[in-house]
Amino acid sequence: MNIKIDGKTKVYGLLGNPIEHTKSPFIHNFLAKSLNHNQVYVPFKVAFNCLNEVIQGLYASDIQGLNVTVPFKESVIPYLKNIDEEARLIGAVNTLKRGDNGFIGYNTDVNGLYKALLSDNITINNQDVLIIGAGGAAKAATYLCAREQAKTITILNRTVKKAEDLAKSIQIIFPTISINAISIEDYYKLHNLKYLAIQTTPIGMSPKTNNIIIDDCEFYKQLHTAVDLIYKPSKTLFLQKAEENSAVISNGLKMLIFQAVLAYEIWHDINIDDKIIQSLLSTIEIGD
Numbered sequence: 012m013n014i015k016i017d018g019k020t021k022v023y024g025l026l027g028n029p030i031e032h033t034k035s036p037f038i039h040n041f042l043a044k045s046l047n048h049n050q051v052y053v054p055f056k057v058a059f060n061c062l063n064e065v066i067q068g069l070y071a072s073d074i075q076g077l078n079v080t081v082p083f084k085e086s087v088i089p090y091l092k093n094i095d096e097e098a099r100l101i102g103a104v105n106t107l108k109r110g111d112n113g114f115i116g117y118n119t120d121v122n123g124l125y126k127a128l129l130s131d132n133i134t135i136n137n138q139d140v141l142i143i144g145a146g147g148a149a150k151a152a153t154y155l156c157a158r159e160q161a162k163t164i165t166i167l168n169r170t171v172k173k174a175e176d177l178a179k180s181i182q183i184i185f186p187t188i189s190i191n192a193i194s195i196e197d198y199y200k201l202h203n204l205k206y207l208a209i210q211t212t213p214i215g216m217s218p219k220t221n222n223i224i225i226d227d228c229e230f231y232k233q234l235h236t237a238v239d240l241i242y243k244p245s246k247t248l249f250l251q252k253a254e255e256n257s258a259v260i261s262n263g264l265k266m267l268i269f270q271a272v273l274a275y276e277i278w279h280d281i282n283i284d285d286k287i288i289q290s291l292l293s294t295i296e297i298g299d
């Protein structure tokens with residue numbers, strides 16, 4: 012992909028550490044080229060104790076917009092001029108838009124996941140949902156499932172206290188949804204229901220593709236749908252086992268694309284044509 016850079020080229024980027032694996036430059040530069048926007052998107056590997064200086068420096072350098080990834084999605088919040096209501100409720104930001112006197116924070120992970128599920132015809136409303144993991148991605152997934160009125164939400168995590176804290180924080184926002192937390196080791200104590208499971212831990216991600224968060228086949232018999240936020244490999248062992256037990260499966264690639272598209276739309280105040288998104292989906296190469 013050739014990008015023409017001149018004195019008027021606007022600069023966007025991604026803050027994270029580590030950042031070497033990112034696909035975001037490909038996605039955003041693809042969108043810019045498709046829309047004929049004179050801009051470039053680059054990765055910024057941020058030293059762990061320098062986030063404030065980086066944010067101030069990038070704002071002073073006329074950077075137009077940024078994405079934020081691990082480990083800065085929460086710690087970036089104090090350095091923003093303003094924050095969108097949903098991002099404030101979730102307590103995590105993955106998109107910064109240039110405002111008058113500083114950056115404004117947004118969270119496009121929530122609606123990125125929502126759009127990904129919609130495009131795979133996966134329904135949240137009135138479903139019994141399992142969220143596996145209780146980190147940043149689980150926060151977005153749990154908030155989304157509560158907002159879209161899942162019947163029940165059960166968060167399973169290695170560190171049960173983190174699952175309990177997450178359940179409490181989302182329960183305050185959505186008091187009528189039943190949200191519970193259990194240790195991942197207690198998965199066999201789940202009610203005898205059929206679940207939509209959203210796997211949000213990095214277990215099974217390339218290169219450690221032989222790892223799986225729960226190995227027991229009995230667990231997978233309880234899933235009617237399994238979503239894994241991992242996109243490399245395209246079919247984790249978690250998704251393989253779920254599929255073997257007749258569940259509908261979906262990986263994290265569409266979420267990755269949609270959270271980026273939504274960020275791009277926020278920066279430019281536009282709606283991106285579905286044809287461009289489809290062309291991006293068919294062009295991006297992730298590999299296994």
Ligand code: NAP
Binds near residue numbers: 168
């Ligand atoms: P995070 O905040 O670090 O959370 C990691 C979660 O995984 C925690 O709940 C942690 O449990 C659990 N975990 C980690 N190692 C474990 C192990 N050995 N055994 C059991 N549980 C373990 O990470 P994150 O930001 O939520 O990201 C998680 C995954 O989601 C990553 O693979 C990331 O690539 C993916 N993701 C994908 C997209 C997308 O667009 N597709 C977007 C966001 C994230 P403890 O609480 O016990 O430590």
